[in-house]
Amino acid sequence: MGCRSALAWPLRLPALSTRTLRALRPEASSAVWSRRNLNVPAASRQEGKLKTAADLPGPSWSTTLYWLFVKGYADRGHLLQCLQKRLYGPIWRSRFGPFDMVNVASPELIAQVIQQEGRYPIRIELPHWKEYRDLRGQAYGLHVETGPEWYRIRSVLNPKMLKLQEVSAYAPVIHQVVGDLLGRVELLRSRSPDRATVRNLAAELYKFGFEGISAVLFETRLGCLQEEIPEDTLRFIAAVNNMLTLSDIVILMPRWSRSILPFWKRFVQAWDDLYDVAQKLVDRRTAELKAQMCSGEPAEGMYLTYLLSSDKLSRAEIYISVTELMLGGVDTTSNTLSWALYHLARDRRVQERLHREVESVCPDEQQPTTGDLSRMPYLKAVIKETLRLYPVVHGNGRFVSENEVVVDNYWFPKKTQFHLCHYAAAHDEAEFTKAEDFIPERWLNVEPPSRHAGRANPGFYQHHPYSFIPFGVGVRGCVGKRLAEMEMHFALSRLIQRYKVEPEDGAPVVEPKTRTLLIPSEPINLRFLPRT
Numbered sequence: 081m082g083c084r085s086a087l088a089w090p091l092r093l094p095a096l097s098t099r100t101l102r103a104l105r106p107e108a109s110s111a112v113w114s115r116r117n118l119n120v121p122a123a124s125r126q127e128g129k130l131k132t133a134a135d136l137p138g139p140s141w142s143t144t145l146y147w148l149f150v151k152g153y154a155d156r157g158h159l160l161q162c163l164q165k166r167l168y169g170p171i172w173r174s175r176f177g178p179f180d181m182v183n184v185a186s187p188e189l190i191a192q193v194i195q196q197e198g199r200y201p202i203r204i205e206l207p208h209w210k211e212y213r214d215l216r217g218q219a220y221g222l223h224v225e226t227g228p229e230w231y232r233i234r235s236v237l238n239p240k241m242l243k244l245q246e247v248s249a250y251a252p253v254i255h256q257v258v259g260d261l262l263g264r265v266e267l268l269r270s271r272s273p274d275r276a277t278v279r280n281l282a283a284e285l286y287k288f289g290f291e292g293i294s295a296v297l298f299e300t301r302l303g304c305l306q307e308e309i310p311e312d313t314l315r316f317i318a319a320v321n322n323m324l325t326l327s328d329i330v331i332l333m334p335r336w337s338r339s340i341l342p343f344w345k346r347f348v349q350a351w352d353d354l355y356d357v358a359q360k361l362v363d364r365r366t367a368e369l370k371a372q373m374c375s376g377e378p379a380e381g382m383y384l385t386y387l388l389s390s391d392k393l394s395r396a397e398i399y400i401s402v403t404e405l406m407l408g409g410v411d412t413t414s415n416t417l418s419w420a421l422y423h424l425a426r427d428r429r430v431q432e433r434l435h436r437e438v439e440s441v442c443p444d445e446q447q448p449t450t451g452d453l454s455r456m457p458y459l460k461a462v463i464k465e466t467l468r469l470y471p472v473v474h475g476n477g478r479f480v481s482e483n484e485v486v487v488d489n490y491w492f493p494k495k496t497q498f499h500l501c502h503y504a505a506a507h508d509e510a511e512f513t514k515a516e517d518f519i520p521e522r523w524l525n526v527e528p529p530s531r532h533a534g535r536a537n538p539g540f541y542q543h544h545p546y547s548f549i550p551f552g553v554g555v556r557g558c559v560g561k562r563l564a565e566m567e568m569h570f571a572l573s574r575l576i577q578r579y580k581v582e583p584e585d586g587a588p589v590v591e592p593k594t595r596t597l598l599i600p601s602e603p604i605n606l607r608f609l610p611r612t
């Protein structure tokens with residue numbers, strides 16, 4: 081992804097890029113399903129009743145390579161989920177380089193995996209991230225830490241991120257950032273030859289995402305939406321991209337290659353840059369807080385102040401936690417907003433309905449409060465439908481290490497890697513009628529069965545809860561969900577209050593592609609026409 085979320089890397093395994101696959105170790109390219117990893121002790125698999133991973137259907141490594149490079153699925157991992165589900169059914173095995181995994185693509189089977197994920201779920205192991213942290217003597221953080229230690233960190237991060245009431249405290253600062261976004265859109269459209277078009281909207285929304293999350297985390301404005309982007313911000317952005325690109329190369333390369341090939345060194349450098357920028361911002365805020373307290377002022381602030389003053393995380397854990405929150409919180413929201421605006425521009429009816437709703441709750445460009453948002457069901461439906469069609473993290477993972485797992489009528493030993501194909505589940509006609517169409521109404525269960533659907537329930541207003549899990553699920557689910565929703569709801573409502581959005585004349589249909597996240601395959605250029 082041009083502007084990638086680090087969090088997404090751990091979810092990337094099943095959708096390895098062309099680049100990565102070129103870098104595969106030769107010894108890893110065997111097509112056989114590894115019985116080594118899924119070695120079945122006869123007693124515990126209830127011999128005769130349950131099948132094992134070896135009985136699962138699935139592509140050979142050469143078939144996978146054929147699909148990826150001959151059939152062109154290398155950057156369409158989301159569609160590969162659907163194709164393989166059609167070919168093999170809702171559960172199949174696959175192999176990428178040295179990694180074996182079990183893919184599940186129906187909501188029922190995804191639910192079964194999650195129900196057995198254990199007390200401390202792991203998405204995927206990240207030995208190379210851990211190695212970097214050991215090398216630099218850093219704390220492990222959310223993505224590397226496991227077991228009760230991971231849970232301890234989550235328990236500290238959760239309250240001020242996941243509780244609706246707590247997140248509402250960030251509304252004023254998010255509104256400031258949305259105000260800057262509106263200013264930026266105005267500037268860009270007024271400079272364009274037709275005085276309307278903003279080109280490559282996703283890039284602008286990336287800056288918005290970056291500014292929004294850092295305003296909340298670091299309690300400081302980085303100036304991403306200004307003309308001149310500060311140097312440290314550019315360094316952080318470049319480091320995010322480098323780290324993610326290199327991360328999936330490094331994990332597949334043998335250790336001996338590190339002294340010959342440049343990847344490991346560059347990976348370390350990218351992490352150093354990320355960490356350095358975050359550390360500086362944390363230290364700056366710490367110094368400000370100390371000064372405040374020395375002068376007798378109360379230590380008031382937002383997320384970082386809470387982390388620093390709660391005394392529940394070490395300073396090293398705070399550094400890595402804010403770095404990881406930052407990584408997870410930028411291009412997830414920005415890509416979702418890009419897709420939402422893309423569809424609104426193409427669907428006049430949906431856009432006007434949304435505008436009417438926003439106007440009725442907040443007339444005259446009044447800024448919505450969090451209370452107002454609860455009276456905007458259509459706004460929420462637009463975001464949900466966007467996340468259903470384009471779940472920006474299109475596949476999730478669970479590495480079940482605590483217990484053996486039974487899914488469908490298959491038995492799996494401890495340490496099986498599951499790939500939760502929730503893109504395929506969210507695009508299944510059995511769950512969502514007219515699954516490929518953008519129909520926000522399907523989320524408004526107050527409406528009578530409508531003309532948009534060939535049939536009513538189930539499939540239109542009703543679906544299995546695990547067929548729509550864009551933020552993941554359970555205790556390991558996305559920590560930034562509430563903040564992301566608030567950012568997206570404020571940004572979208574205020575953009576639609578002010579502008580009518582249209583595609584450029586003759587603009588092509590933009591398909592998604594997978595580059596870690598599900599992103600537009602080409603720039604989205606939209607015309608923003610002032611409503612007044």
Ligand code: HEM
Nearest residue numbers: 405408409412413473550551552553556557558559560564
């Ligand atoms: C549209 C916006 C977003 C989407 C679709 C999204 C999606 C996800 C998904 C699917 C996961 C994996 C959950 C699981 O394994 O069950 C996740 C984890 C995570 N997300 Fe988000 N996310 C979004 C926004 C954010 C934001 C704004 C932040 C930061 C404030 C954030 C930070 C994280 C972190 C740190 C994790 C890892 C949690 C852990 O492993 O304990 N995300 N996200």
